[in-house]
Amino acid sequence: ESNDFRAVSDHPLSTFAIDVDGASYTNTRRFIRDGERPPKDAVRIEEFLNYFQYDYPAPAAEDEHPFAATMEAGPAPWHEKHRLVHVGIQGQRVPRAERPPSNLVFLVDVSGSMRSPRKLPLLKKGFRMLAEQLRPEDRVAMVVYAGSSGIVLESTPGTETDSIKQAITRLEAGGSTAGAAGIRQAYQLAEENYIEEGINRVILATDGDFNVGVSSDGALQRLVERKRESGTALTVLGFGTGNIKDNKMETLANHGNGNYYYVDSATEARRVLVDQLGSTLQTIAKDVKVQVEFNPAEVAAYRLIGYVNRQLEDEEFADDSTDAGELGAGHSVTALYDVIPRGVESEVDVPTVGDLKYQETQPSDAAEASDELLTLKLRYKEPDGDESQLIERPLTQEAANREVSPDFSFAAAVAGYGMLLRDSEYKGSLTLDAVRRLAEQGRGEDPNGTRAGFISLVEDTRGVLAVSPPGEEGNPSQ
Missing domain, CATH: 2.60.40.1230 (Gamma-adaptin ear (GAE) domain)
Known part of the structure; x- marks a missing residue:
């Protein structure tokens, strides 16, 4: 179209x-x-x-x-x-130093389909780059979803780079994608650490399987819209090939007042997670x-x-x-x-209506x-x-x-x-x-x-x- x-x-x-x-x-x-x-x-x-x-x-x-x-x-x-x-x-x-503090929660798909080198390994490499850019006033947390969901990193100050990188290193792919409460858990973490006048955002990283604990696409969109209205936006990072659902991820990011990025290489991971994400997070x-x-x-x-x-x-x-x-x-x-x-x-x-009887068209x-x-x-x-x-x-x-x-x-x-x-x-x-x-x-x-x-x-x-x-x-x- x-x-x-x-x-x-x-x-x-x-x-x-x-x-x-x-x-x-x-x-x-x-x-x-x-x-x-x-x-x-x-x-x-x-x-x-x-x-x-x-x-x-x-x-x-x-x-x-x-x-x-x-x-x-x-x-x-x-x-x-x-x-x-x-x-x-x-x-x-x-300027980076003048941006508001960030409260970021990464929701990471660690299902078996994410094992490919273009997926979870590339995502981890990009996250390590991002960790090195965090400021003391920034906070980051991490939730995973696959056969079950769970918190692998509680909200952590940007100064604790080693702790953040260790949590990234521990990410492993395996299991189905029946995340029981992934996205709700990510939003809850974001709300618990909400920063007034700061940047509050959930960042979903996936190859496109959206079985993140909400029963349908419509219910997921409505959840994202409600959270958007309460001050927490959603950005989506797409990785790999296989079952990537491109249009679906774009739509979700649009409903969440966020951006949708597709990462196909380490160079692109740096461009998105280091060069761009820091600025686009600030609306x-x-x-x-x-x-x-x-x-x-x-x-x-x-x-x-x-x-x-x-x-x-x-x-x-x-x-x-x-x-x-x-x-x-x-x-x-x-x-x-x-x-x-x-x-x-x-x-x-070019189709036209043509001349009208009761009003001028010239x-x-x-x-x-x-x-x-x-x-x-x-x-x-x-x-x-x-x-x-x-x-x-x-x-x-x-x-x-x-x-x-x-x-x-x-x-x-x-x-x-x-x-x-x-x-x-x-x-x-x-x-x-x-x-x-x-x-x-x-x-x-x-x-x-x-x-x-x-x-x-x-x-x-x-x-x-x-x-x-x-x-x-x-x-x-x-």
Whole structure:
């Protein structure tokens, strides 16, 4: 499933909740490295985009809002008559020493299926890295579940690194996954050591078998939502192959106001557990929603690339009871719109309602006189707030016609790559060669090597697509 083009005359607004997960990219990388074409449902383009870091301007500490927005536009690589609008949101960066104290409870799957080197051994290696980053004011506990559940580490100060590492070393896989009270026990530990104005979170580490002591998926989601409302969030770490249930883990993390990560290597374990987890644990804005209003005098139709399962009704944008995504300190959000300018003859068929009898469907005089392509609207709440705040930023034609940034080129490459993997009907004339050229143009300084890694993955994909045409994807449960 993907978003279709919408006529601005009928649907001038595009509304969605942010999503900062990046698990789909690493899960797809695992499929490609194993020589398999990933299933379409495993390729969530917004998570491809949000896996990478971008050079977006961040707000200063004294700024009114905890994040800043940037926009630009350029040619769409897959349709020469289309334009691509690039939206970037950058969260305020908070130095490690200034972050609130953390109360973390790890809920670890130690069932027999976790024996694989890509699973529990990799998880233990990542946890040891994390243990070395804890501060004296931080606390960590550990609960395991398999044939039964139990506490292997009571809530322990971050200074007791040796005790924490010893508990990690003792983790062994074995047994079924009939955890009698795993997740309830983890939440109870988190509540017993709750830190007011701190970071309180349960971190579930699993290969996807969610038999953690709650009878059904619905009951598990409701439990996670209740705990979220009381101040304890849930983050999910996925490991290995086998019975990994990717969509299920993403959904659970979304309900828990947390993030979903898929860890496929020791390098990724460091990136997630050391470089990222420390910042994303601190929520700087919650229920963050995006709404773009297109000017019908400038734009005939648009398509939001990705974010299919994060779409909101337009009326939900101003409804503060609607749950949306959270933004962590230093985190960014990237979104792309494929836009058909007004007056352009595109080969894409865009359905329209047509003229109406009782109201105008033509652009207003104000729209015709405006030099704005669109207006970006953002709503968010403070981490402990109940009332949302509104930010509005227009994208003028002057700004839209400036030279695009390397980030634009790289984001276009990533989105195009996802469209090729999904065999999207909107991929147009795009090829892997064009994706590689765009990625090279947008590579930039690449301090973490992730963009170079993407270019390498594009090359690895050539052989996979050659022997595995659309319809012959790998099993999503593998």
